[in-house]
Amino acid sequence: MREFIQLVVIGISTGSAFALVGIGMVLIHRTSGIVNFAQGVFAVLGGLLMVSFVDDMPTGLAGLISVLIVAVIGAAMGFIAVGIRGRTTPLASLIITLGLALVASSLELLKFGDRPHTYEAISEHAWNIQGVVVQPQYALVVGVTVAVALLLTLALRRTIVGHALVACADSARAAELVGLNVRTVAMIAFAVSAGLSALGGLLLTPVVPVNYDSDVAIAVNAFAAAAFGGLGSIGLALVGGLVLGISEQLVVGYIDPQYNLAIALVIMLVLIGWRSRHEVAT
Amino acid sequence: MRTAANLGATLAAGAVAVYLPFTLDPGNLALYTLMGLSAIVAIGLSLLMGFAGQISLGQGAFYALGAYVVGILATPPDLFPKGRGLDPLLALGAAPLACALVGAVVGVPLLRLRGHYLAFATLALHLIMLALVFTWESWTGGQIGLIGIPPLEVAGHEITGERHAAVVWTIAVVTLLIALSLVASRAGRALRAIASSEASAAAAGINVASYKLRLFVLSAGLAGLAGGLYAYLLQYLSPDAFPLIVSITFVVMVAVGGMGSLYGAVLGAIAITWLQDRLQHLGTRQELLGFDLPVQAPQVFSIGVFGAILIVVMLFFPRGLLPGLQELGRRARRPAPASSS
Numbered sequence: 001m002r003e004f005i006q007l008v009v010i011g012i013s014t015g016s017a018f019a020l021v022g023i024g025m026v027l028i029h030r031t032s033g034i035v036n037f038a039q040g041v042f043a044v045l046g047g048l049l050m051v052s053f054v055d056d057m058p059t060g061l062a063g064l065i066s067v068l069i070v071a072v073i074g075a076a077m078g079f080i081a082v083g084i085r086g087r088t089t090p091l092a093s094l095i096i097t098l099g100l101a102l103v104a105s106s107l108e109l110l111k112f113g114d115r116p117h118t119y120e121a122i123s124e125h126a127w128n129i130q131g132v133v134v135q136p137q138y139a140l141v142v143g144v145t146v147a148v149a150l151l152l153t154l155a156l157r158r159t160i161v162g163h164a165l166v167a168c169a170d171s172a173r174a175a176e177l178v179g180l181n182v183r184t185v186a187m188i189a190f191a192v193s194a195g196l197s198a199l200g201g202l203l204l205t206p207v208v209p210v211n212y213d214s215d216v217a218i219a220v221n222a223f224a225a226a227a228f229g230g231l232g233s234i235g236l237a238l239v240g241g242l243v244l245g246i247s248e249q250l251v252v253g254y255i256d257p258q259y260n261l262a263i264a265l266v267i268m269l270v271l272i273g274w275r276s277r278h279e280v281a282t
Numbered sequence: 283m284r285t286a287a288n289l290g291a292t293l294a295a296g297a298v299a300v301y302l303p304f305t306l307d308p309g310n311l312a313l314y315t316l317m318g319l320s321a322i323v324a325i326g327l328s329l330l331m332g333f334a335g336q337i338s339l340g341q342g343a344f345y346a347l348g349a350y351v352v353g354i355l356a357t358p359p360d361l362f363p364k365g366r367g368l369d370p371l372l373a374l375g376a377a378p379l380a381c382a383l384v385g386a387v388v389g390v391p392l393l394r395l396r397g398h399y400l401a402f403a404t405l406a407l408h409l410i411m412l413a414l415v416f417t418w419e420s421w422t423g424g425q426i427g428l429i430g431i432p433p434l435e436v437a438g439h440e441i442t443g444e445r446h447a448a449v450v451w452t453i454a455v456v457t458l459l460i461a462l463s464l465v466a467s468r469a470g471r472a473l474r475a476i477a478s479s480e481a482s483a484a485a486a487g488i489n490v491a492s493y494k495l496r497l498f499v500l501s502a503g504l505a506g507l508a509g510g511l512y513a514y515l516l517q518y519l520s521p522d523a524f525p526l527i528v529s530i531t532f533v534v535m536v537a538v539g540g541m542g543s544l545y546g547a548v549l550g551a552i553a554i555t556w557l558q559d560r561l562q563h564l565g566t567r568q569e570l571l572g573f574d575l576p577v578q579a580p581q582v583f584s585i586g587v588f589g590a591i592l593i594v595v596m597l598f599f600p601r602g603l604l605p606g607l608q609e610l611g612r613r614a615r616r617p618a619p620a621s622s623s
Binding site: 219224 | 335337339388391392396397398399401402403405406407409410413414416417526530533537576577578581582583585586588589590591592593596597598600
């Protein structure tokens with residue numbers, strides 16, 4: 001039982017990080033219709049930049065700078081991924097983001113080399129609650145994720161920028177008619193989404209070291225989390241991330257660490273099989 | 283008249299492609315064989331991307347599965363404990379069947395949905411395939427690898443070297459001809475209807491989901507067949523032969539050759555396989571234009587260049603590079619386009 005609870009605790013924290021990246025995917029998909037394959041790159045970049053800054057400045061500042069840099073990179077990727085008006089289909093946009101992810105990986109490989117990177121957690125002192133070890137870093141990841149999910153939901157409902165993002169999702173044509181620039185709005189969505197994923201990535205780096213090619217597994221997991229809500233709901237992406245994180249840790253603990261991604265696929269297949277009876281094929 | 287001329291030209295080019303290995307320098311033979319294998323995979327993927335509007339980022343997983351099916355079935359038990367020592371031709375036949383089966387299981391729930399579900403699921407499939415190869419050591423040899431695969435053998439004749447290359451290209455040409463006749467058939471008209479508008483195709487009574495599934499199963503089977511032939515080329519399998527970039531490289535071939543264009547798929551396969559070989563050479567050099575190259579240079583080059591190709595092609599030639607260039611050429615020859623069409 002103790003081992004079970006321990007695995008669930010770890011699963012909740014890794015799942016929160018998946019959720020944070022998945023929420024970023026939902027945000028981009030809702031505003032631009034693009035499924036962003038490069039979402040994992042944002043998390044990896046966040047972690048790698050954090051590792052390179054953290055020794056020279058206070059941890060909080062290093063985190064802030066990393067998130068901002070990745071947000072700017074995200075906006076640039078958004079500009080490219082939207083493509084050319086009237087010619088670039090959603091599938092073409094997906095392939096463009098795949099290309100962006102590849103180019104980013106190759107640059108990361110050049111700069112950071114082919115080995116995992118990590119930095120020290122906020123505190124080496126772990127809490128021991130009746131034999132279950134809880135690292136403060138885990139609590140931090142979970143807290144930040146829940147706060148972000150709440151803030152983002154509120155921001156989309158209450159602020160002008162939020163309304164603009166939602167309007168573009170409803171109908172790009174209608175949004176243009178009232179004077180919104182669809183590309184600008186998509187770039188804002190990409191920037192916010194990239195910042196969130198970078199935050200998820202850099203928070204998880206002390207417990208799960210990050211390498212230049214970690215982005216693919218992160219993207220698959222985040223997509224599975226986001227697919228929980230059909231890529232449309234922030235709340236369901238959070239739930240999806242947690243379910244995924246916990247089940248993967250249980251597989252790691254009781255079966256074999258190599259199979260954790262298989263769980264993501266199986267959950268995705270079952271869930272999608274169930275959803276596809278409700279959703280009309282398009 | 284025109285189709286007859288096309289068929290004649292295709293057959294002539296195919297005959298040259300099959301004969302070419304016997305005149306090639308032995309050093310280029312493996313590269314030439316790889317081009318043929320890639321062409322087989324690319325034809326299937328091009329059908330899927332062009333007509334079903336779906337993208338598979340996991341053709342490399344089927345390629346690997348086909349190779350390991352051949353490895354396990356054909357290797358004699360005294361060389362590899364789990365080997366079955368079956369007739370090599372029989373083992374080769376099992377490879378596409380196994381892949382088609384896996385494709386059907388994965389495809390049924392996914393193909394009813396929008397393209398990105400299949401893209402991510404097939405990507406996950408490739409990662410899972412690699413994890414399975416690593417963990418099922420007794421069946422796959424794990425990291426050490428599966429050693430002792432015999433050469434392909436037909437009626438007592440060993441098929442190696444230039445003969446193997448010729449067999450691979452024969453299969454590639456046959457695949458091309460079958461795919462061409464498929465596109466020209468009644469099923470092909472249904473596929474073209476689906477490609478131009480799924481809603482109107484469905485309204486005309488075409489079962490869109492079933493056609494998409496059949497295309498995916500076909501593309502998986504072709505990748506498995508190519509993978510099986512690849513096992514006979516290498517005669518040794520390890521997970522290092524099937525990194526994720528393999529799956530992405532097939533997508534690059536189709537993006538260059540044109541989605542749904544079958545001749546384009548073959549040309550794209552040849553061009554990208556050649557480019558990959560060149561990049562590999564470039565990356566293993568000590569220095570380039572005065573810069574010292576890092577150890578990772580070969581990977582950096584191929585990942586970065588393929589990524590850049592995908593971005594540029596999808597932005598400016600969404601139907602593919604070759605069809606896009608053809609279009610440009612046609613426009614250049616007719617400088618004043620008619621305003622009505």
